[in-house]
Amino acid sequence: MEKPTRLALLKEIAEFLNEETETYDMMQGALKFLIDGSDFTTGWIFFIDNEGNHGLVSDTNLPGALVKNNCQYMQEGTCWCVQAYSNEKLTKASNIINCSRINLATKAHYQETDGITHHATVPLRSGREQFGLLNVATPYTKSYSEEDLELLESVAFQIGSAIKRIWLTDQEKEAARINERNRLARDLHDSVNQMLFSVKLTAHAAKAMSKEEMSKNAFNTIETTSQQAVNEMRALIWQLKPIGLEHGLINALSSYSEMMKLNLNVQVDGLINVPSLIEENVYRILQEAINNVKKHAHTDEIYLKLSQQQNYLNIEFEDNGSGFNINHNTEHVSHGLNNMRQRVKMINGKINIQSSYEQGTKINLIIPIKVD
Template sequence: MTKDHSNIAILKEIAELLNEETEMIPMLNGALSKFLSGTKFETGWIFFIDERGKSELVVKQNLPDALSYNDCQHLKRGGCWCVSRFRNEELEKASNIIECQRIESAIEANVGEHSDITHHATVPLQSGQERFGLLNVASRNTVRFSDEDLDLLESVAFQMGSAIKRIYLTNEQQEIALVQERNRLARDLHDSVNQLLFSVTLTARAGIEMSEQPDIKETFKDIQQLTQEALTEMRALIWQLRPKGLESGLIEAIKVYAEMLNLKLAVNVSGVIQFPSRIEETLFRIAQEALNNVRKHAGVTQAEIYISVTATDVLLVVKDEGQGFNIEAHRHIPSIGLQSIVDRVHAVGGTADWVSEIGKGTELLIRLPY
């Protein structure tokens, strides 16, 4: 088999893998592995770079010890010509990197063998006008790759970029379908169960007015109170399924939700409230769950929320002066609500912690990157 035919075969195998995979990281890992195993390139890594220029190392293959040391700290930090050119929209095709500060810093740190990896080639991952990040590859004792090598690298990067776009579109469609299903469920709950509970409340009120026996009056009062509580729970559930207030902004949505729960809420904000939609909804869902916990377990009718925004993350604190709980007595997360919050936080790479003491309230601390 000639070299051209060999390259075509590699690109065909990669195309088949990219078309079959539905998960982003396994897809990129598999494609990079096939590419390295079928070409002269020996090691590679992929950066995703967001709209603000923040880079994230998402895939790596066959890195020498110097580059993989301490969770690839030298690849993740410091200056980098390829990332800088990408951010400035000056990198349009596969290119040789004459010197890489990150590789040089790893070698100078003397933290492991660099296996004669001193330079690398780079190529942007994109689909049309959308740019996602960089594919970097390197080989032992190679300072410069040939035009033919770079053409091959560009071809596989084109395939990867198209596959990344496909998965993003698929995820967006799934998110739209999920929102539509939430809206349908919220509508059904409002039109059926919510109306039934409201009818029971009216019936109980009529029973109180019509009955003259104290025991029967008291029974109807209990029914009315329980039904009213169930209505409040149902309205909160409908809001969780379909947060209408979010289009008016995160803070306003949180305030309206607290008001619906009959909680007096103080909100303190520092920094500019402007997040990606996924982070904004995550913050809203966490605030909802935290306020639900205050209403159900704290034994108070007021709470405080602090939101502090920096260039890289957001800190959300929800505080109450309620009855609290003994943290030492809980080997596991003490409530389903807190577990739900932890799950949401971990899903976006954040951290969750809480401080509580009997009789001295609870403080929930959430930090999310964005």
């Protein structure tokens, strides 16, 4: 099949990116367009945080040597590309003369490299904001032409712009969701919850006035059922709007833990002062963590430490429960962890989860206070 011209390829990628609304699907699709429509045969994308830690977030057609052990050579350690990116010395599409990742993989599995010995790389950026690196390679190629590097630069610019657009859209959607949840919580509290409480009080009064045993039993059933409905309504309102968050994050988390019959041990270093959108998302992240403790950890003790240093909020959440295998957890646990990771990503934070059987679970969050 004949490959499109470079202009046609850029047009195809641009049209694809304009329709995408999910970051990782967008990057995987754009990378595949690039590899299928050019002379490059393999590619991968690193996300890199402010501390220089990288993560492999997308790849296509990686040779067997680089795929070994769950992409071990791509995931572990550092390399010149990541270091130069973090030091702001890698600012444009460049040939990489010596790639330590490819060298290590080749040394261990030289028969499975598919001829990949060198690669080219380019930062993903939108304006002054950078997200990571786009890397491509072709068999038996040590140096890529200026035309190849120009193509790489153009695609990287498109992907970087799409990442920023999606992240901004997600933040706007989350703000709208928070406002709508707050409105629903107010409506439920002011109407349905009050009506259920009135039914409970009426049934209680009627039971006290009734002289027939059958009537007393009926009113008692109504009162009990109404109380259960009130409890469930309160729990629903908690999910929609954190009661107590207006008095601070610690107050809301303590109240929620108490409702879940868990003992939250809190240590706060310094003054915690964060914008409401971040506070709401941090609450939801920790609420999910508390739910996981209640459902899976078989312990009622939780330890939480918060500290704010300059423009970062540091959070340590720990339980001494049963723990789990972070790589082989159940569907329910995975869903909860994915929800947490998605919220962390939405506020440009970083999350690290450590857990093992009978050793409890530790969650560390680093959240930038100012979100662009």
